[in-house]
Amino acid sequence: METYQLTLNNILKYVKEIYSDVEVVYRPPHGNDIRSTYGREYERVLKLADGLNKLGVGPGDRVATLDWNTIWHFELYWAVPGMGAVLHPLNVRLAPEDLVYIINHAGDKVLIYHRDFAPLVEKLKPHLKTVQLYIQIADGQGPATKDVEIEDVIKQGEPKPLPEISEDKVATIGYTSGTTGRPKGAYFTHRALTLHTLVSALAFAGFRGFARPECVEEICTFLQLVPMFHVHGWGTPWTFALLGWRQVYPGRFDAGHTARLIAEENVKSLAGVPTMLYMILTHPDFPKYVEKVRKIRPIFTVGGAALPKELAKKAEEAGFIPRVGYGMTETAPILTLGFFKPTEKIPKDVEEYYHLLTATGLPIPLVDLMVADENLRPVPRDGKTMGEIVVRAPWVTPEYLGDPEKTREAWRGGWFHTGDVAIWQPDGRVRIVDRAKDVIKSGGEWISSLQLEDLILTHPAVAQAAVIGVPHEMWGERPVAVVILKPGASAKEEDIIKHLEKFVEAGKIPKWWLPDKVIFVQQLPLTGTGKIDKKVLREQFKDVLKK
Template sequence: MVMERDIDDLPKNAANYTALTPLWFLERAATVHPSRKSLVHGSVEYTWHQTYQRCRRLASALTKRSVTFGSTVAVLAPNVPALYEAHFGIPMAGAVLNAVNVRLNAETVAFLLGHSSAAVVMVDQEFYNLAEESLSILANKTEGKFQPPLMIVIADPNCDPKPVQYALGKGAIEYEQFLETGDPDFAWKPPQDEWHSIALGYTSGTTASPKGVVLHHRGAYLMALSNPIIWNIKEGAVYLWTLPMFHCNGWCFTWTLAAICGTNICLRQVTARAVYSAIANLGVTHFCAAPVVLNTIVNAPKEDTILPLPRLVHVMTAGAAPPPSVLSAMSQRGFRVAHTYGLSETYGPSTICAWKPEWDLLPPETQARLNARQGVRYIGLEHLDIVSTQDMKPVPADGKTIGEIVFRGNVVMKGYLKNPKANEETFAGGWYHSGDLAVKHPDGYIEIKDRSKDIIISGGENISSVEVENILYQHPAILEVSVVARPDEQWGESPCAFVTLKADVKDSDRDRLAGDIISFSRSKMPKYWVPKSVIFGPLPKTATGKIQKHLLRAKAKEMGPVKKSRL
């Protein structure tokens, strides 16, 4: 007798299944806390009720101009309310948001707008000239086949109105006027399929054309809810936008803030003074930032700081591995730093160096060293591992064997737009390949040793540029440092340190300091790790604060090989 088994045969229906999307978070915030501040930008303030209405107006106005499923809307803006609203209003119209890095040059922006087939370009008044030049380049390259997108200029009452007047004279529509054409009660439709694309972001494209990272509603939903669980953000938190919203959609905190009904504090320009001021005057409890921003905060002049802090401030950092010395300095100033790691392809941070209570009893230096690791997988990520680059087998958890970090799960991108070859390579073996080299410690925590392209191979020995940098950050005169490979006549490659000195260091001390840094290195690291070259000056960075090592490698190569020596 065969028993009937219907426990897994019950069908989905409208009552028990809805496609996941973070757009519902906004509707809930407006219902639960309609009068709570949602956004603060200088003299401009909105409530969650107003933000929901504004986003529905945006979706309605876009829909009236035939922006719908499959359309892409590009936004070039710093951290202003319009960019936050775009994260909801654009997908509410069924379209895909492409938040563009405003630090890119016109040639690159032109590539992005053409590659994404942007139907609309929303641009902050500060960057209208950039958008105009980019579209001109695109028009010239397409030889008359170019269909100009609808241009919407975002005015800022805190800025000079002249750029807005210029844009309007060129046929652009002012953002607030555009919203007026939309319905505040617009009946937006959620995606029928959570695999539908919600956002498009581009990689840096340092060695080739940028790759378009396509994200879906499901992943954005899961990451937005993972953030407060991982970071223990309470409902109603006050979040300072130091991280660009255009970078991985603000690590999905754009949607997280609606989920927790918090308050967004927008900053057009990020400075240490602005950060401390917002903490003191606006009640900031949380912010995210790249390690370079943390370095700016801990080395800020006394007149720009407000210490002691009025409350404990939680900071999430990701990007380049933060030096333990910077993490320690932040802790001493009253900031509690959570160290995360991820990529554009994984919706932003997708690992966390989860703090363990027993670490509280350890010396501060040990705490900082443990917290500098990249840690364990996010709650919304199903699989994370370190595998051999030879056979893709997991490496032992010995803290020594180096392999590549790979991901698998719902917070991995759909793929790269119009790039099947890159998709085949990056998803080889059923994993997303990060290109980052790391070790796995006995406690299961991972630790990055370098990007595969940043490893220095000297005399056949691998040198982690990150480990050399972490030691150099301990030198009292160094503000920032980046170590790359320089050709070497004897060893093939040797470490070259590019150094930015602290503000109080005199120019006359530079010659002495070069030798002092090398002597310091000899006392702290293996002989073959010691930089043979020390170059002083500002370090080139991306818009998100990452040091552009490819430019430094090119500069080191131009300097020619290090001559044979006894070192």
């Protein structure tokens, strides 16, 4: 008797069978809208897979994508793994040098790129050793090339059923953003991604704080805001298809366009990094849509970085329901969500409520999570003792591609080490206080850069803040705050320090946590996934405390 396989193909067949008439929409900031359905997309996926096969793409071949959140990217998410090949979304915001390294290291045979990236691809081509086939997505503003177009690939294909494949077959690969050296490759099987899809669907459909009761009786809309080149778009293209939600793909991220889509497409749920949420709330066009947003009350799940309390408050005032998720490239990604237990009382005190709301959250089903000390022993659940988050789950990558040394380091003791420093609360929630590489060690003691940033953001003149550790002759490291002020606002270094002194007097932070310096800038560097790039800041300001 043959065992039924846990594959994305079997999820796709279910979606086609049950939700065939539900819409899938592509609405880019510039260009023509495309309104399709899951039924139509199913046929296009089959034809795309067959068309790729006719061009010589076979089982195990690695297919890289350089694309925005387009309907073609959605189709590739199903077609490439479905035919037994391996999908490799490339982070479009990485430096060309890193892209060359990643494509060569992964051994990609095919590169499918959006027309916006045509000039970049032409520069990359001479340096790519393994790519044999280039396919262009004829959308956007870039120049046409002689490479075959994806619509022609689909036209040449036939709607043949996808093959039966093993759940242990590799479906996707992805690379870390390389904040601590060269990017590292992780891979995920069909089984891993199917289980991740099932559990995340359970979370978004049934968890208190994430579920929308009205979406049982009506078709609701999810906006795919998370870049699809970033760790499977957090898995939501598959998850919300399985749930039967209508999906809207917005193309390249544009904050004003996003606000318009939320209002016009009646978006009930979306997700993104804090920077995206901030850009939407502060966009000059947002006031046009704020009343509609307040009527819809969309859930905005924030991940990729900590959600500052002040940003959460602004989001709620604007009509969003802010929630928190946590994961990383190596974990497919979801590990925790900021949901509420069925018997849990929501705090009435405002500060206590936002403290709870912005916690990293509780593990989702099938995630075994521990906050551990250096000897892999659980730290006390006292909300004070710091340790590293270590995890085991069916969807955590088993290894780094071609790097046994980093694999051993990451999986020491049988647990995957995330590098995130956290505290464990009595209710089982975790709260990340820093990345291991970002935590500031001063005089042998730890200072949480995230906590300092959260407090600086409560100053009425501050728009954004990053706190970094800077070398210090006596203390090893000392905190330095890098701040962007709101338009038209003014503040001096002593104003920020005096503001923080209030929290010292209130007993929230010790006095020695106060930054040695406050630097005002016009913009902060971002990583390819929209997070503040502290590595760049540390290099830029490494000498500011030298005498």
